[in-house]
Amino acid sequence: MAATAARTDQTPEPARRLTGAQIALESLIREGTETIFGYPGGANLWLYRYLPEYPQLRHILVRHEQGGAHAADGFARSKRGSVGVVFATSGPGALNLVTGLATAYLDSVPVIAITGQVATTAIGTDSFQESDVIGSTMSVVKHSYLITRAEDIAPTIKEAFHVARTGRPGPVLIDFPKDLQAAVTEFNYPEEPIRLRSFPPPPRPDAARLRRIAQLIREAKRPVILAGRGVIISGAEETLLELSHKANIPVGWTLLGTGAYPVTDPLALQMVGFMGAGYTNKAVCDADVLIMIGMRCDDRVTTKLDSFAPRVEHLIHIDIDPAEIGKNVVPHVSVVADADTALRELIPMVEPKREHEWLTQIDQWREEHPVRFLNHNGLLQPQEVLEEMYSRSQDEAIVLADVGQNQIWAALWFRYSRPGLFLNSGGTGTMGYAFPASMGAKMANPDKTVFCVTGEGGFVMNMQEMATMVENNIAVKVLVLNNRSLGMVRQFQDDFYEGVRSAVDLSFTPDLVKLGDAFGMKAMTTDKLEEVGPMLDAALAHDGPVLMNFDIDPLANVYPIVPLGKGMLDFVEAE
Amino acid sequence: MSQTRLLSVLVENKPGVLHRVASMIRRRGFNIDSLSVGPTEDDSVSRMTIAVHVGKQQAEQATKQLSKLVDVITIDDITGLRNVAHELLLIRIHAPAGQRREILDLIAIFRGRVVDVAPNTLIVEVTGSTEKIDNFIELVHPYGIKEAARSGAVALVRGDEARIRLVDFEIGTDVTERSAAPAQGEAADTTGTV
Ligand SMILES: Cc1ncc(C[n+]2csc(CCOP(=O)(O)OP(=O)(O)O)c2C)c(N)n1
Numbered sequence: 001m002a003a004t005a006a007r008t009d010q011t012p013e014p015a016r017r018l019t020g021a022q023i024a025l026e027s028l029i030r031e032g033t034e035t036i037f038g039y040p041g042g043a044n045l046w047l048y049r050y051l052p053e054y055p056q057l058r059h060i061l062v063r064h065e066q067g068g069a070h071a072a073d074g075f076a077r078s079k080r081g082s083v084g085v086v087f088a089t090s091g092p093g094a095l096n097l098v099t100g101l102a103t104a105y106l107d108s109v110p111v112i113a114i115t116g117q118v119a120t121t122a123i124g125t126d127s128f129q130e131s132d133v134i135g136s137t138m139s140v141v142k143h144s145y146l147i148t149r150a151e152d153i154a155p156t157i158k159e160a161f162h163v164a165r166t167g168r169p170g171p172v173l174i175d176f177p178k179d180l181q182a183a184v185t186e187f188n189y190p191e192e193p194i195r196l197r198s199f200p201p202p203p204r205p206d207a208a209r210l211r212r213i214a215q216l217i218r219e220a221k222r223p224v225i226l227a228g229r230g231v232i233i234s235g236a237e238e239t240l241l242e243l244s245h246k247a248n249i250p251v252g253w254t255l256l257g258t259g260a261y262p263v264t265d266p267l268a269l270q271m272v273g274f275m276g277a278g279y280t281n282k283a284v285c286d287a288d289v290l291i292m293i294g295m296r297c298d299d300r301v302t303t304k305l306d307s308f309a310p311r312v313e314h315l316i317h318i319d320i321d322p323a324e325i326g327k328n329v330v331p332h333v334s335v336v337a338d339a340d341t342a343l344r345e346l347i348p349m350v351e352p353k354r355e356h357e358w359l360t361q362i363d364q365w366r367e368e369h370p371v372r373f374l375n376h377n378g379l380l381q382p383q384e385v386l387e388e389m390y391s392r393s394q395d396e397a398i399v400l401a402d403v404g405q406n407q408i409w410a411a412l413w414f415r416y417s418r419p420g421l422f423l424n425s426g427g428t429g430t431m432g433y434a435f436p437a438s439m440g441a442k443m444a445n446p447d448k449t450v451f452c453v454t455g456e457g458g459f460v461m462n463m464q465e466m467a468t469m470v471e472n473n474i475a476v477k478v479l480v481l482n483n484r485s486l487g488m489v490r491q492f493q494d495d496f497y498e499g500v501r502s503a504v505d506l507s508f509t510p511d512l513v514k515l516g517d518a519f520g521m522k523a524m525t526t527d528k529l530e531e532v533g534p535m536l537d538a539a540l541a542h543d544g545p546v547l548m549n550f551d552i553d554p555l556a557n558v559y560p561i562v563p564l565g566k567g568m569l570d571f572v573e574a575e
Numbered sequence: 576m577s578q579t580r581l582l583s584v585l586v587e588n589k590p591g592v593l594h595r596v597a598s599m600i601r602r603r604g605f606n607i608d609s610l611s612v613g614p615t616e617d618d619s620v621s622r623m624t625i626a627v628h629v630g631k632q633q634a635e636q637a638t639k640q641l642s643k644l645v646d647v648i649t650i651d652d653i654t655g656l657r658n659v660a661h662e663l664l665l666i667r668i669h670a671p672a673g674q675r676r677e678i679l680d681l682i683a684i685f686r687g688r689v690v691d692v693a694p695n696t697l698i699v700e701v702t703g704s705t706e707k708i709d710n711f712i713e714l715v716h717p718y719g720i721k722e723a724a725r726s727g728a729v730a731l732v733r734g735d736e737a738r739i740r741l742v743d744f745e746i747g748t749d750v751t752e753r754s755a756a757p758a759q760g761e762a763a764d765t766t767g768t769v
Contacts (some may be wrong), residue, residue, distance in 0.1 A: 134591060138594065138595060139598060139602050142645070143644075146590070146591070148590075160678075197648055198643065198646055198647055199645050322639050323636065323639035323642075323643055324641075325639050326632065326635065326636070327636055330632070
């Protein structure tokens with residue numbers, strides 16, 4: 001690499017004239033970044049040239065940019081207030097981020113992606129490794145910037161962090177041409193807070209509407225609360241608990257809202273919707289006042305739209321994003337605000353109350369429609385593995401789940417007695433998310449146990465990150481629920497696509513223990529229930545990442561489930 | 576019930592903003608009837624006038640999704656307000672000597688202008704509402720239209736006050752201030768709507 005261009009720019013103090021690359025790195029430090037997941041290439045080599053000069057920035061060399069994007073996402077999701085950072089080079093490097101950005105976008109995760117771009121003079125000429133990254137990512141980021149002048153680098157990075165973390169969070173991409181990484185200019189980090197006339201801060205909750213909600217709660221005979229990821233993002237878990245206890249309102253949640261409410265609480269329902277608990281769906285369908293907080297109410301929640309909450313007289317929606325209000329269901333009362341702020345202001349207006357009959361009814365449904373599994377054949381059941389795992393979680397381990405059956409099982413068996421972190425790609429349903437994201441979660445929470453639950457299909461999609469995990473001794477405990485098929489798709493084919501199994505057989509999945517060995521990752525396998533607990537204990541005792549393969553019943557299914565095209569009350573249960 | 580809604584959108588005058596707006600509208604499945612964009616009295620701001628064919632609820636969704644774009648400053652749904660919404664039409668009409676008189680009379684009724692004269696054709700410029708332009712095209716159709724170019728609508732609401740005024744940004748206050756006075760009506764532009 002010819003470093004001559006940079007050598008001349010080395011004069012440090014007093015003028016603080018720095019290269020664009022240095023300015024970017026110093027700006028990241030100013031924004032509180034400590035960890036960067038990234039991958040180098042021709043268009044971001046100036047960034048990598050200067051990276052070693054900033055030891056306070058820990059760079060993790062991932063083995064695929066998608067892994068980097070998910071890791072940054074897992075980092076941000078698991079550490080409130082933090083922003084995940086990922087680097088990639090131009091062209092293929094940047095394009096490898098797309099799925100990771102889409103995943104973060106749909107689940108409202110603050111991530112900053114800094115992509116190298118060809119030199120400003122070469123843009124538009126189809127030069128080597130040039131691609132239109134702004135155009136390619138436009139619909140999967142909250143906002144994006146192409147830097148065109150060296151003096152814009154610091155203000156752009158500052159603004160990007162502001163946009164990523166303000167209001168409804170989301171990923172922001174900065175496309176950074178390589179000539180500007182080398183260009184020298186004065187470094188002045190803008191001190192004033194960012195104010196953008198086109199991006200106002202979220203509004204304060206409307207007091208009159210909150211009073212109306214309090215009144216509706218008072219009058220409600222059959223109230224239900226549903227909590228989404230917005231509750232977790234805003235840190236409103238305790239406030240939600242206080243509200244529900246004050247007025248004795250049962251609380252259910254979305255897949256992404258898992259962890260927002262203590263599952264063992266007497267007022268807890270369970271996950272709602274397509275694969276939600278039968279008793280939760282019943283409660284929602286019978287509710288007269290339904291309060292949705294920090295959720296989008298997508299089709300996985302509503303199932304067939306007109307089957308959703310048919311008896312509701314007052315639908316209340318609290319969300320920070322005005323575009324979510326009325327997008328899928330039209331509420332009678334809505335509040336656009338941060339969930340925690342809204343609930344804090346609502347609580348004093350709410351009178352203590354208890355609808356005995358309603359709560360008794362719900363208890364009865366809970367008994368009639370428990371979330372359960374049955375072991376008919378003596379084969380290892382996925383829920384048995386999860387029960388062993390969760391019994392070792394101390395109700396505080398961070399759990400990541402991938403996509404498919406494993407995800408739903410892990411969500412339904414997550415039964416913490418306090419709010420907790422259950423991270424998954426609920427919006428895009430990105431297979432291959434959990435494994436790299438769990439690296440990010442562990443990096444952000446070195447003192448916490450991090451479990452990664454995944455199917456073998458999703459695991460192999462990003463298994464290259466074993467190298468990253470081993471190299472950096474990122475001690476994630478990975479549980480592969482191996483059913484030797486694309487289980488969720490297999491279940492759909494069996495039940496909804498006329499029983500024809502097509503392209504779901506994964507018997508050719510490699511031997512994961514040997515694979516772990518090849519990567520230097522401690523790996524174990526079993527198909528026996530009595531070995532599950534000891535294996536988990538050994539994994540937890542091991543100081544480093546561990547890959548556990550569990551050969552489970554290949555025909556284990558997810559229950560309850562609402563058959564495709566059916567309504568909320570048409571759920572089918574385990575039998 | 577679908578109708579054409581007219582959105583008046585102020586955006587930051589930055590590269591790529593048209594792409595962002597168009598891409599959002601496409602992604603959310605809204606149909607654009609027309610879109611015009613140009614500078615305003617303020618160098619840093621452009622105005623887009625977007626005619627979208629949507630139902631009322633969809634229009635609200637389109638407006639909210641547009642507002643979320645970081646480069647969009649404000650959106651005003653001016654459908655049904657007393658607004659002036661004008662399009663520009665340039666049209667090359669077959670106009671041999673024998674028919675010129677008649678065509679020129681039509682142009683006069685529509686307050687159009689002849690901007691180019693060639694041996695057998697005229698280029699005519701007409702501005703006005705979509706309806707007026709549609710009418711004009713219909714009436715000159717029999718003479719033979721060689722070519723036509725038509726802009727999207729640009730629009731402002733009638734009255735003394737600016738509908739949307741950009742005010743100094745202060746944390747916690749709205750970026751926009753709508754004029755309190757209801758839009759004052761002037762006689763509607765009915766020129767040429769025969
Ligand atoms: C990237 C990606 N491709 C395809 C899908 C569709 N899909 C959803 S679940 C699933 C099966 C997942 O199989 P596996 O990872 O083995 O997990 P299991 O369902 O068996 O627990 C597939 C293919 C997806 N969600 N993501």
